[in-house]
Amino acid sequence: MSEDQNRVGEVSSESPGTPVSPDPAVDVGTTADEVTVLESGTELERTIDLRGGLAIGVGTMVGAGIFVFPGLAAGNAGPAASVSFAIGAVIALLVALPTSELATAMPKSGGGYYFISRGMGASFGAVVGIGLWLGLVFASAFYLVGFAQYAMAVFAEVGIPVASLGSLPLIPILGVGFGILLTGLSVFGTENTTKLQNGIVSLLLGILVVFLLYGSLDTLGLFGRETVPEQFMPYGTLNIFTTAALVFTSYLGFAQVATVAGEITKPSRNLPLAMVGSVLVVGVLYVITIVVSTGAFGSARLATFGETAIVEVARSYLGFPGAVAILIAGLLATASSANASILSSSRALYALSRDAIVPPRLGRVNLKYGTPHIALGLVGGPTVVLVAVGRTEVLAEVASFLHLVTYGLMCVALIVLRRSNPAWYNPTFTVPGYPVVPILGALASFGLVVFMQPLSQAIGVAVAVAAAVWYLGYARDVRLKGVKTDA
Amino acid sequence: MPEDVRVLVPVAILSGQVIPEPLIRFLSRGTIVVLAYHEIPEQTAPEQAREQFEPKAHEELADLVETIESLGGTAETRLVFTHESEQTIERVATEADCDVVLLSNPAQSVERLIVPVKEHISVDRIATVVSALSQDPSIDITLFHVATDESGVADGEDLLGDVSDELVVRGVQRDNLSRMVTVSSTPLQAIVDAADHHDVIVMGEEEPTLRGRLFGETSERVAERTLSPVLVVRNPTEPDEEQ
Structure with a gap:
């Protein structure tokens, strides 16, 4: 049994107004490699190993960066979109390192919400928690739209004349239908899907590595191909940054590993490895994807293929079999990203309900299926509404906006916790380069928001304001143990 | 004791x-x-x-x-x-x-134990467990071995003889012990058939890996295919941990 106890408080909302005990030692248990033992003696098994953690991170992320964004990003920034993806990876790494420290100090469900509420208090926590819930709703909707576009591309490939149904909004219909299906499976499905998820991610990585390796060698001219000659930054420097802001959605997955921190085996080792590792894996894949894609067609032509541009890239390199493989991969990747986001979002709601920032019944688990049906419904419902009305770019940017605010605040929370150094704060992984890394992480996260479209910024701010209003109206009396209250 | x-x-x-x-x-x-x-x-x-x-x-x-x-x-x-x-x-x-993990199944009574024994299994561990649980003279114990062909029958009888002696040393009445060697090319089915006439099956783990030896192994498949509870005798996790 390891010594890394964490003693972060639970909520004491039953008697609002009473002073909080300065001792945060509420029953949060002792962390060992494979289990958390609560003080009541009850044990919570840890069942997600490093491979599972990486699969969650990679599986959540690859859906967007490779299968939705290349065409859009190249249209905005040209071949320099690869730099935009690299910027995203650097920001994600700057945040993943502090997140790893926080997660090893607080290996509990809830991720960003939990860290910020314990570091900075219930008000910040409420805004972030609600922001994360809705941010993941936007992300799920974005992935579902991507899924629908791949489904359409499959129809086109097998020759189903979808164009003749031109009057019907097929993409929203497919996206909504699949969104309802995924939510239903989450509520009623009791088969454990970890192995399936691991298998899907391995298959995806296999397809991508073959495709990108061949594409890279071909782009380098090894097979006699001539790449389309093009200026590296045809649309200027600013567009590199706006594109980085747009495609940052491709990195909203590493922190999902932290939302299941309570279930990761050997958390002090596996949490940092899973988070940093998944960012590195997808970051490299994204940059190569852009190089290969723009090498095949040139960015202007690539942009005309829209969200499923990568299918045409695969076709140009590997012919029909390549296109089929990437279509299948695209369906799997967007579906797995959507599914992972829906599940994470429901975890965020649970963490809020546990602290009574939203009504506790939202976190109820039904005995028959053992699933949090209300929380899942509160994720799936808004998601399909957004699928029906949303545009890819705006969905992606709002999702990124809400996550970036959380990421920035997580970096701040780390600095606050390091400075106040409460007795329970004993991370087993410490961020290298403190305080530079978390400060840069916070600045970069907040800075990227500036480069988004005004509409996305407005929606993001509106969500944050609505969350603050909710907090003031509903949950102002909530006191979290383990947090210094200045009241 | x-x-x-x-x-x-x-x-x-x-x-x-x-x-x-x-x-x-x-x-x-x-x-x-x-x-x-x-x-x-x-x-x-x-x-x-x-x-x-x-x-x-x-x-x-x-x-x-x-x-x-x-x-x-x-x-x-x-x-x-x-x-x-x-x-x-x-x-x-x-x-x-x-020492033992129960794979539960319904049991009307516990009077007849069957102990399938095969080579390379810790006789000492099985004897310890069986003797500790079955001192009661009302419990009959069948030691059971499946030989894959006739040439293995003699070895099987020797093996069961060893187990039987171990049990007697540990206080089990010889009257309560019987031995049975069967020839079958499908040992699992032979065990399942023999288990029909018994109330509880006691068998050893097989594989050295934790996961393999507890689950998906013969013991688990036996538990799935009979109506009797199966007691799986664990191998020592680390040999030097045991006395």
């Missing part, structure tokens, strides 16, 4: 799983470690299920302990919320230093 034998009894709490009373009475000659587990799907955080179901689980667990004590046993308890019960059973079996 027989050594104390620690028996892990996994119970899917909150799902109405019942451990038959005759079986509890039988196992009460050792120390019963009740592993109450509640398996939850991945959509749900274990702590989320814990908050809601812990009181009910404690209640059911207390009832079970009361039953065990009323039947003359002593019980230790563990309560675990998990996504994977197999991983949990493995972990707790090791942590709680259990």
Whole structure:
């Protein structure tokens, strides 16, 4: 049994107004490699190993960066979109390192919400928690739209004349239908899907590595191909940054590993490895994807293929079999990203309900299926509404906006916790380069928001304001143990 | 005096799983470690299920302990919320230093034990467990071996003779012991057929890997295909840990 106890408080909302005990030692248990033992003696098994953690991170992320964004990003920034993806990876790494420290100090469900509420208090926590819930709703909707576009591309490939149904909004219909299906499976499905998820991610990585390796060698001219000659930054420097802001959605997955921190085996080792590792894996894949894609067609032509541009890239390199493989991969990747986001979002709601920032019944688990049906419904419902009305770019940017605010605040929370150094704060992984890394992480996260479209910024701010209003109206009396209250 | 034998009894709490009373009475000659587990799907955080179901689980667990004590046993308890019960059973079996893991099935009575023995299995461990649980003269024990062809019959008889001697040394009445060697190319089916006429099966683990030897192994498949409970005798986790 390891010594890394964490003693972060639970909520004491039953008697609002009473002073909080300065001792945060509420029953949060002792962390060992494979289990958390609560003080009541009850044990919570840890069942997600490093491979599972990486699969969650990679599986959540690859859906967007490779299968939705290349065409859009190249249209905005040209071949320099690869730099935009690299910027995203650097920001994600700057945040993943502090997140790893926080997660090893607080290996509990809830991720960003939990860290910020314990570091900075219930008000910040409420805004972030609600922001994360809705941010993941936007992300799920974005992935579902991507899924629908791949489904359409499959129809086109097998020759189903979808164009003749031109009057019907097929993409929203497919996206909504699949969104309802995924939510239903989450509520009623009791088969454990970890192995399936691991298998899907391995298959995806296999397809991508073959495709990108061949594409890279071909782009380098090894097979006699001539790449389309093009200026590296045809649309200027600013567009590199706006594109980085747009495609940052491709990195909203590493922190999902932290939302299941309570279930990761050997958390002090596996949490940092899973988070940093998944960012590195997808970051490299994204940059190569852009190089290969723009090498095949040139960015202007690539942009005309829209969200499923990568299918045409695969076709140009590997012919029909390549296109089929990437279509299948695209369906799997967007579906797995959507599914992972829906599940994470429901975890965020649970963490809020546990602290009574939203009504506790939202976190109820039904005995028959053992699933949090209300929380899942509160994720799936808004998601399909957004699928029906949303545009890819705006969905992606709002999702990124809400996550970036959380990421920035997580970096701040780390600095606050390091400075106040409460007795329970004993991370087993410490961020290298403190305080530079978390400060840069916070600045970069907040800075990227500036480069988004005004509409996305407005929606993001509106969500944050609505969350603050909710907090003031509903949950102002909530006191979290383990947090210094200045009241 | 027989050594104390620690028996892990996994119970899917909150799902109405019942451990038959005759079986509890039988196992009460050792120390019963009740592993109450509640398996939850991945959509749900274990702590989320814990908050809601812990009181009910404690209640059911207390009832079970009361039953065990009323039947003359002593019980230790563990309560675990998990996504994977197999991983949990493995972990707790090791942590709680259990000699035997129960794969539960209904049991009307426990009077006839069958102990399938094969080569390369720890005779000493099996003898320890069987002798500790079956000192009672009302329990008949069949030592059982499957030879894959006629040439293996003599070796099988020798093997069963060794086990039989070990048991007698440990205080089991020779009158209660019988031996049976069968020739079959499908050992699993032979065990299942022979188990029909018995109440409880006691068998050793096979593979050196934890996961392999507890699950998906012969013992588990036997438990799936018979109506009798199976007691799986664990190999020592680390040889030097044992006395």
